[in-house]
Amino acid sequence: MKNKEALNSFISSIFAICLGLLFGLIIIFIANPNQAVRAFSILLQGGFYRGIKSLGLVLYNSTPIMMTGLSVAFAFKCGLFNIGTPGQFIVGAFTAVFISLKCTFIPNSMLWIVAVLGAGIAGAIWAVIPGILKAFKNVNVVISCIMMNYIGMLAVIELVKSTIYNAAGAESYSVPLEKALPRLGLDKLFNGASVNIGFFIAVGLCILAYIILNKTTFGFELKACGYNPDASRYAGMSEKKCIILSMAISGFFAGVGGALTYLAGTGKTLAIVETLAPEGFNGIPVALLGFSNPLGVVASSLFISYINVGGNYMQSCNIAVEIIDIIIASIIYFSSFALVIKQIMNKRRSRKLVGGKE
Amino acid sequence: MDIIYFLFRQTLLFSIPLLVVAVGGMFSERSGVVNIALEGIMIFGAFTSIFFINIMQQNGVLSGQSLLIIALIIAALSGGLFSLLHAFASINMKADQTISGTALNLFAPALGIFIAKMVQTTQNIRFENQFRITEVPILSKIPVIGDLLFKQAYITTYLGIGILFLASFILYKTRFGLRLRASGENPQAVDAAGINVYKIRYAGVFISGLLAGLGGLIYIIPISTEYASNVSGYGFLALAVLIFGQWTPWKIGVAAFFFGFTKTIANAYSGIPFLLSLGVPNIVFKLLPYVATLLLLTFTSKNSTGPRAAGEPYDKAKR
Numbered sequence: 001m002k003n004k005e006a007l008n009s010f011i012s013s014i015f016a017i018c019l020g021l022l023f024g025l026i027i028i029f030i031a032n033p034n035q036a037v038r039a040f041s042i043l044l045q046g047g048f049y050r051g052i053k054s055l056g057l058v059l060y061n062s063t064p065i066m067m068t069g070l071s072v073a074f075a076f077k078c079g080l081f082n083i084g085t086p087g088q089f090i091v092g093a094f095t096a097v098f099i100s101l102k103c104t105f106i107p108n109s110m111l112w113i114v115a116v117l118g119a120g121i122a123g124a125i126w127a128v129i130p131g132i133l134k135a136f137k138n139v140n141v142v143i144s145c146i147m148m149n150y151i152g153m154l155a156v157i158e159l160v161k162s163t164i165y166n167a168a169g170a171e172s173y174s175v176p177l178e179k180a181l182p183r184l185g186l187d188k189l190f191n192g193a194s195v196n197i198g199f200f201i202a203v204g205l206c207i208l209a210y211i212i213l214n215k216t217t218f219g220f221e222l223k224a225c226g227y228n229p230d231a232s233r234y235a236g237m238s239e240k241k242c243i244i245l246s247m248a249i250s251g252f253f254a255g256v257g258g259a260l261t262y263l264a265g266t267g268k269t270l271a272i273v274e275t276l277a278p279e280g281f282n283g284i285p286v287a288l289l290g291f292s293n294p295l296g297v298v299a300s301s302l303f304i305s306y307i308n309v310g311g312n313y314m315q316s317c318n319i320a321v322e323i324i325d326i327i328i329a330s331i332i333y334f335s336s337f338a339l340v341i342k343q344i345m346n347k348r349r350s351r352k353l354v355g356g357k358e
Numbered sequence: 359m360d361i362i363y364f365l366f367r368q369t370l371l372f373s374i375p376l377l378v379v380a381v382g383g384m385f386s387e388r389s390g391v392v393n394i395a396l397e398g399i400m401i402f403g404a405f406t407s408i409f410f411i412n413i414m415q416q417n418g419v420l421s422g423q424s425l426l427i428i429a430l431i432i433a434a435l436s437g438g439l440f441s442l443l444h445a446f447a448s449i450n451m452k453a454d455q456t457i458s459g460t461a462l463n464l465f466a467p468a469l470g471i472f473i474a475k476m477v478q479t480t481q482n483i484r485f486e487n488q489f490r491i492t493e494v495p496i497l498s499k500i501p502v503i504g505d506l507l508f509k510q511a512y513i514t515t516y517l518g519i520g521i522l523f524l525a526s527f528i529l530y531k532t533r534f535g536l537r538l539r540a541s542g543e544n545p546q547a548v549d550a551a552g553i554n555v556y557k558i559r560y561a562g563v564f565i566s567g568l569l570a571g572l573g574g575l576i577y578i579i580p581i582s583t584e585y586a587s588n589v590s591g592y593g594f595l596a597l598a599v600l601i602f603g604q605w606t607p608w609k610i611g612v613a614a615f616f617f618g619f620t621k622t623i624a625n626a627y628s629g630i631p632f633l634l635s636l637g638v639p640n641i642v643f644k645l646l647p648y649v650a651t652l653l654l655l656t657f658t659s660k661n662s663t664g665p666r667a668a669g670e671p672y673d674k675a676k677r
Contacts (some may be wrong), residue, residue: 146591147651275590286458322468
């Protein structure tokens with residue numbers, strides 16, 4: 001039974017992906033008919049277009065959205081819509097950069113671990129505030145998360161200005177390579193793409209989240225509280241505790257995402273601009289495409305990153321890179337039809353069964 | 359006194375778009391469809407209408423207030439049509455409404471930038487702001503009110519206030535409004551009374567699209583002369599205002615005005631001698647709109663609940 005369900009989900013995702021790509025192809029044809037076929041084949045080759053280096057880029061780009069996607073997915077599983085990932089992400093990023101630049105008393109080999117953990121805790125704190133407000137004061141999580149996004153973004157700008165400000169570029173200082181995440185020779189393996197241990201941390205955390213949610217009593221309680229608060233209260237679970245803990249864990253993931261992005265040693269800096277971190281919002285489609293399943297998030301973030309890399313190469317055919325977002329948006333749109341598609345498939349199957357009995 | 363007039367006008371510029379979009383969201387959510395796509399619909403409505411303004415101004419066909427009025431109609435209609443995508447997914451296809459809403463939010467800016475880049479190579483669409491009314495004849499001579507409302511104004515301000523009155527009337531005084539509210543609370547009862555829940559919900563989402571599209575243009579016109587398919591999160595703020603206003607028109611009005619006012623303080627504090635003399639760090643003013651909203655919510659949300667059936671696809675077979 002469970003396998004059948006999984007198969008149906010899989011088929012409806014494939015259906016959505018195909019429809020989305022088809023839609024993208026039509027748009028490309030309208031925009032630039034002469035080069036459409038070439039452009040589209042580059043898009044599909046995506047992560048293999050320039051060999052192993054492109055593949056490395058896929059892994060590198062998937063890391064931030066995998067973490068924010070995991071953050072959104074984890075909260076979803078617990079019945080909460082964590083739209084506060086941009087705030088948690090940027091607060092985590094600041095904490096990580098701050099620790100690695102200012103905590104010089106920690107040896108470089110240990111520094112990144114402390115920075116990543118610090119970032120996770122900062123993200124957790126940022127997410128736990130909406131959690132507490134929801135649990136004790138019934139404040140809608142969506143609205144408090146939106147407010148925390150802006151508060152986080154503005155506070156980080158102010159903190160960067162007063163602590164790690166590089167006046168020359170009107171941005172923060174970047175994390176130097178010797179303090180960055182270890183690369184373990186991966187950059188050489190991938191021919192110069194900045195792959196580092198961060199990708200594996202992200203995948204590891206996704207697996208950990210999967211185990212917590214599906215194999216532990218604690219995870220069961222979190223899911224139960226989200227699914228049916230009344231029944232869980234009746235069964236002796238504390239709804240308040242569940243809300244607060246699931247927000248904290250969710251925020252931890254987003255915060256770690258910020259650290260993994262800014263500690264990559266690629267010279268990325270915290271800019272002084274009043275826009276919310278796009279990596280945060282991009283976690284929402286990743287989570288949705290992965291059916292809010294932590295392992296699904298690994299797959300969907302790799303997929304999105306894959307066609308993004310393809311989209312960048314495709315710009316040489318005079319097609320704006322935004323086509324990728326159009327495709328992803330239509331895939332998500334079509335994937336929302338999943339329920340009806342599953343119903344149709346179930347109907348056909350049951351008809352077959354009935355036919356067999358006769 | 360001049361400072362007060364200035365602050366009031368600025369407040370209106372921030373709060374009117376929030377108000378219009380949040381009232382739009384109210385129609386959708388009261389009918390039972392959660393509309394997280396407000397941001398995307400705003401972006402789309404503003405995109406089509408500003409593109410229209412750009413073409414008209416370049417060719418010198420239309421200008422001034424008549425151009426603005428036609429652009430407003432285009433913004434509303436395109437927003438309404440765009441929102442039908444959300445309606446189809448969430449009503450007919452029984453989609454998770456967060457998913458299709460997110461899809462629209464992602465789709466609108468990507469499409470806008472894509473088209474702009476393809477047509478004119480840059481993603482910014484330029485337009486000339488020739489829509490500000492320096493003084494409304496006669497009305498601007500009224501003491502105080504004339505200065506507050508009828509100088510340096512946009513017709514969109516009056517439109518927004520009119521929409522608030524109209525929305526309240528439709529929601530509470532018409533048969534359609536009653537049915538709309540009922541579909542968001544107890545759709546089975548509506549169905550049992552022989553009314554088509556799907557149609558009511560389509561209408562709710564369509565109205566939210568009209569108003570969100572309109573709000574997109576209203577937001578962009580006064581603050582900029584170019585548009586890059588971006589309304590800086592105003593759709594999400596409108597969602598917050600909608601919840602803050604507890605899904606009722608007048609409370610939404612108050613919430614939008616409150617948010618607009620604190621936002622004005624955050625932007626204009628350096629021009630106000632009184633606030634500067636307090637010696638508070640800048641960041642306090644900048645954070646004011648968000649922190650104040652959070653604090654207010656903390657004290658007012660205890661019994662806040664949305665429409666009971668919002669977010670659930672209506673299934674006739676369910677009891």
